[in-house]
Amino acid sequence: MGAMNKTPSPKEKAIYQAVLTLFEEGADLNSLTVAEITGKAGIGKGTAYEYFSDKEEMIAKALFYNARQICLRIYERLKKEKSLYDKMNLILIKMEGQVTETSCIIKMVHVMSDNSIVSRRLQAMEKESEKEMPAVEMLRRLLLDELGEEVLSPEKLSYLTMCILSRVLCYGMLLRDEKYMPEDSREKMRDMICRGICREVEEIS
Amino acid sequence: MGAMNKTPSPKEKAIYQAVLTLFEEGADLNSLTVAEITGKAGIGKGTAYEYFSDKEEMIAKALFYNARQICLRIYERLKKEKSLYDKMNLILIKMEGQVTETSCIIKMVHVMSDNSIVSRRLQAMEKESEKEMPAVEMLRRLLLDELGEEVLSPEKLSYLTMCILSRVLCYGMLLRDEKYMPEDSREKMRDMICRGICREVEEIS
Amino acid sequence: MGAMNKTPSPKEKAIYQAVLTLFEEGADLNSLTVAEITGKAGIGKGTAYEYFSDKEEMIAKALFYNARQICLRIYERLKKEKSLYDKMNLILIKMEGQVTETSCIIKMVHVMSDNSIVSRRLQAMEKESEKEMPAVEMLRRLLLDELGEEVLSPEKLSYLTMCILSRVLCYGMLLRDEKYMPEDSREKMRDMICRGICREVEEIS
Amino acid sequence: MGAMNKTPSPKEKAIYQAVLTLFEEGADLNSLTVAEITGKAGIGKGTAYEYFSDKEEMIAKALFYNARQICLRIYERLKKEKSLYDKMNLILIKMEGQVTETSCIIKMVHVMSDNSIVSRRLQAMEKESEKEMPAVEMLRRLLLDELGEEVLSPEKLSYLTMCILSRVLCYGMLLRDEKYMPEDSREKMRDMICRGICREVEEIS
DNA sequence: AATGAATGAGTGTTCATTCAT
DNA sequence: TATGAATGAACACTCATTCAT
Numbered sequence: 001m002g003a004m005n006k007t008p009s010p011k012e013k014a015i016y017q018a019v020l021t022l023f024e025e026g027a028d029l030n031s032l033t034v035a036e037i038t039g040k041a042g043i044g045k046g047t048a049y050e051y052f053s054d055k056e057e058m059i060a061k062a063l064f065y066n067a068r069q070i071c072l073r074i075y076e077r078l079k080k081e082k083s084l085y086d087k088m089n090l091i092l093i094k095m096e097g098q099v100t101e102t103s104c105i106i107k108m109v110h111v112m113s114d115n116s117i118v119s120r121r122l123q124a125m126e127k128e129s130e131k132e133m134p135a136v137e138m139l140r141r142l143l144l145d146e147l148g149e150e151v152l153s154p155e156k157l158s159y160l161t162m163c164i165l166s167r168v169l170c171y172g173m174l175l176r177d178e179k180y181m182p183e184d185s186r187e188k189m190r191d192m193i194c195r196g197i198c199r200e201v202e203e204i205s
Numbered sequence: 206m207g208a209m210n211k212t213p214s215p216k217e218k219a220i221y222q223a224v225l226t227l228f229e230e231g232a233d234l235n236s237l238t239v240a241e242i243t244g245k246a247g248i249g250k251g252t253a254y255e256y257f258s259d260k261e262e263m264i265a266k267a268l269f270y271n272a273r274q275i276c277l278r279i280y281e282r283l284k285k286e287k288s289l290y291d292k293m294n295l296i297l298i299k300m301e302g303q304v305t306e307t308s309c310i311i312k313m314v315h316v317m318s319d320n321s322i323v324s325r326r327l328q329a330m331e332k333e334s335e336k337e338m339p340a341v342e343m344l345r346r347l348l349l350d351e352l353g354e355e356v357l358s359p360e361k362l363s364y365l366t367m368c369i370l371s372r373v374l375c376y377g378m379l380l381r382d383e384k385y386m387p388e389d390s391r392e393k394m395r396d397m398i399c400r401g402i403c404r405e406v407e408e409i410s
Numbered sequence: 411m412g413a414m415n416k417t418p419s420p421k422e423k424a425i426y427q428a429v430l431t432l433f434e435e436g437a438d439l440n441s442l443t444v445a446e447i448t449g450k451a452g453i454g455k456g457t458a459y460e461y462f463s464d465k466e467e468m469i470a471k472a473l474f475y476n477a478r479q480i481c482l483r484i485y486e487r488l489k490k491e492k493s494l495y496d497k498m499n500l501i502l503i504k505m506e507g508q509v510t511e512t513s514c515i516i517k518m519v520h521v522m523s524d525n526s527i528v529s530r531r532l533q534a535m536e537k538e539s540e541k542e543m544p545a546v547e548m549l550r551r552l553l554l555d556e557l558g559e560e561v562l563s564p565e566k567l568s569y570l571t572m573c574i575l576s577r578v579l580c581y582g583m584l585l586r587d588e589k590y591m592p593e594d595s596r597e598k599m600r601d602m603i604c605r606g607i608c609r610e611v612e613e614i615s
Numbered sequence: 616m617g618a619m620n621k622t623p624s625p626k627e628k629a630i631y632q633a634v635l636t637l638f639e640e641g642a643d644l645n646s647l648t649v650a651e652i653t654g655k656a657g658i659g660k661g662t663a664y665e666y667f668s669d670k671e672e673m674i675a676k677a678l679f680y681n682a683r684q685i686c687l688r689i690y691e692r693l694k695k696e697k698s699l700y701d702k703m704n705l706i707l708i709k710m711e712g713q714v715t716e717t718s719c720i721i722k723m724v725h726v727m728s729d730n731s732i733v734s735r736r737l738q739a740m741e742k743e744s745e746k747e748m749p750a751v752e753m754l755r756r757l758l759l760d761e762l763g764e765e766v767l768s769p770e771k772l773s774y775l776t777m778c779i780l781s782r783v784l785c786y787g788m789l790l791r792d793e794k795y796m797p798e799d800s801r802e803k804m805r806d807m808i809c810r811g812i813c814r815e816v817e818e819i820s
Numbered sequence: 821a822a823t824g825a826a827t828g829a830g831t832g833t834t835c836a837t838t839c840a841t
Numbered sequence: 842t843a844t845g846a847a848t849g850a851a852c853a854c855t856c857a858t859t860c861a862t
Binding site (some may be wrong): 436438439516520525530565568577579580581582584597599606610 | 642664734742778780781784785787789800803804814818
């Protein structure tokens with residue numbers, strides 16, 4: 001019932017933050033335990049159940065909330081960059097390093113395509129709140145800022161959004177597989193990706 | 206060392222097939238149980254442990270094996286298509302429908318980026334067997350067929366491979382998020398994607 | 411560190427008592443199951459793991475605690491006997507009958523010399539708590555009461571302690587092997603043992 | 616059916632030897648597995664079941680057989696020693712060191728007083744074969760050699776046998792508890808024990 | 821006779837969830 | 842409202858035993 005719209009209570013925030021921290025510490029979201037979460041949050045196990053109906057809700061809402069906060073933050077930061085190229089480049093640079101803000105967002109994108117219970121919760125939340133995944137929302141806004149409202153058909157907007165998201169995932173995968181990549185090689189790679197995105201946006205719009 | 210190279214024994218195959226079937230039935234790979242797997246495979250629980258050291262190995266090897274088989278099959282099928290555009294389009298078409306061969310491959314790509322135990326197993330297998338993920342291997346081969354060996358620098362080849370993979374993932378996500386999309390809308394989307402891929406390949410190579 | 415020093419909580423006591431009861435019912439300590447123990451203790455299986463890290467700890471601590479309690483009780487009882495002969499005789503008499511308090515102590519002595527996990531736990535507890543096995547502690551105190559502190563060299567004290575303990579074990583074995591022994595025959599045996607002990611104590615001290 | 620009386624077949628001997636070796640390697644008799652035993656014996660798992668009805672029989676018979684062989688060997692060796700004192704002293708010296716022939720015999724004595732299945736098997740074998748535990752048999756023979764047949768009442772003979780056995784156990788326990796004991800200290804201890812035994816034998820006989 | 825692949829009953833342990841305080 | 846002790850269902854994994862070859 002639109003829980004997503006209210007400002008979370010301090011206890012809820014504590015849970016959200018705990019999940020984020022655990023994730024940043026390298027935990028596997030699928031094997032997080034309630035004890036770990038509430039322990040990290042500094043509240044009692046029973047208390048968590050006053051605010052969430054079960055473990056999956058804790059994690060799903062935490063992912064959603066955190067991804068949203070991070071996206072808002074990144075969005076503000078990106079405003080300072082002039083060109084689309086620079087904006088994209090900044091996002092890619094932010095993906096380097098083991099665990100980053102960005103990877104939390106990416107994680108959420110990933111989880112969306114599990115068949116896990118958390119995944120189904122996230123999808124339900126998306127439906128219910130009529131909000132898209134924060135990452136998608138951010139990229140869409142970025143595109144609208146760039147191209148002006150209503151220039152694009154919804155289809156093209158969807159395409160371009162996903163297109164950018166996929167490039168970002170792509171860079172993430174490259175970083176994983178060839179993490180020995182030296183910085184100058186990474187720079188070339190980022191350049192190819194950013195130019196690819198810009199080209200595509202021009203082409204489509 | 207290189208267990209991946211041997212032809213799997215009938216029992217191993219039974220396990221692999223069972224995991225595939227369960228996945229096709231919508232199971233969450235992270236909450237598969239050994240009892241489910243061996244039950245579906247029609248063998249005793251203990252028997253599985255004669256061939257695999259633990260549950261994670263069963264699932265990881267099953268994913269790897271199945272993805273490989275499917276990729277080989279798709280690769281053969283793609284040979285019949287003349288142009289890169291048609292090849293890509295066929296891959297995308299194959300992704301439609303709730304559970305498909307392709308989505309099994311995509312699943313494996315996903316799992317690779319969990320922090321789950323299965324994920325770590327897959328990564329170890331990749332290292333050890335010195336084989337890439339089947340999906341990557343297939344796309345790379347496709348590109349080499351298209352452009353001829355050694356025209357591309359390894360960097361560009363990696364980039365293009367990931368680039369295509371991420372587009373495919375992207376289409377998968379679009380299908381999920383807006384699955385109400387009517388067929389003609391999907392067709393437009395596929396067209397944009399395939400053209401995007403072709404454009405990129407030309408541009409880079 | 412020194413968990414042995416605290417008064418056990420009610421749940422811990424329930425576990426200790428359950429192990430004792432099961433042992434009295436003739437169970438093999440090596441094949442006790444957690445389900446049996448917690449069932450007999452009247453608590454949930456999970457609860458036991460709030461107080462003990464694993465099954466072996468349950469059994470080892472139970473043996474230690476029970477043996478200690480029993481030894482304290484016997485020690486008080488023995489104070490009423492005047493002579494060493496009478497004290498020893500009382501201990502031997504207490505050993506008759508299939509399952510007795512004494513046999514619980516003996517059991518612990520036995521377990522100490524397994525290579526079982528429980529055995530290693532007991533030995534570790536002995537080290538850590540810097541307390542000897544309750545049976546040894548009791549006999550040593552008995553000897554000190556008899557002979558006065560510091561009359562004996564530590565070596566001789568150790569020797570005499572073990573000497574008595576081994577006689578008691580010996581009587582236990584005789585009872586097992588020739589349990590058809592009529593009472594008057596047993597009495598003669600006890601007499602020989604007690605006289606042997608007294609003779610030895612005099613001789614050595 | 617008196618299986619104890621026949622010379623064991625080569626496969627049986629292999630099992631017996633395997634159990635002995637495993638024991639010498641520090642295995643806990645309670646957690647030996649059939650796979651370990653047959654593996655060490657170099658025969659198939661199924662084969663073992665042609666000769667033994669179950670795991671417990673394997674272990675019980677192995678203990679009995681091995682203890683018997685060892686006792687015979689020790690008995691022959693002891694003949695070379697002139698006095699009872701020297702014989703006893705030799706036995707004690709043989710007990711030093713972590714795992715020894717002697718400790719195998721002691722182990723059997725221990726197992727006899729478990730409530731384990733193996734223990735019950737051993738007791739049944741003792742009954743059925745009308746043979747005592749090898750260690751007891753050996754000590755009894757030793758005493759008869761020393762004192763001549765039929766000087767002693769059966770009761771006194773039993774007492775003295777157990778008396779010696781208990782001293783040996785006693786030394787074993789001392790070695791465990793104070794294994795830091797320097798050699799000269801151990802020598803004193805052995806002296807006390809041997810003199811104790813001799814004194815007792817004289818006294819009683 | 822000898823084997824070892826196959827089995828599944830049995831066990832230790834975990835952890836989401838509840839509820840008395 | 843907040844807690845965490847208590848719970849027991851659920852699960853991975855082991856291993857004695859069987860039986861087809």
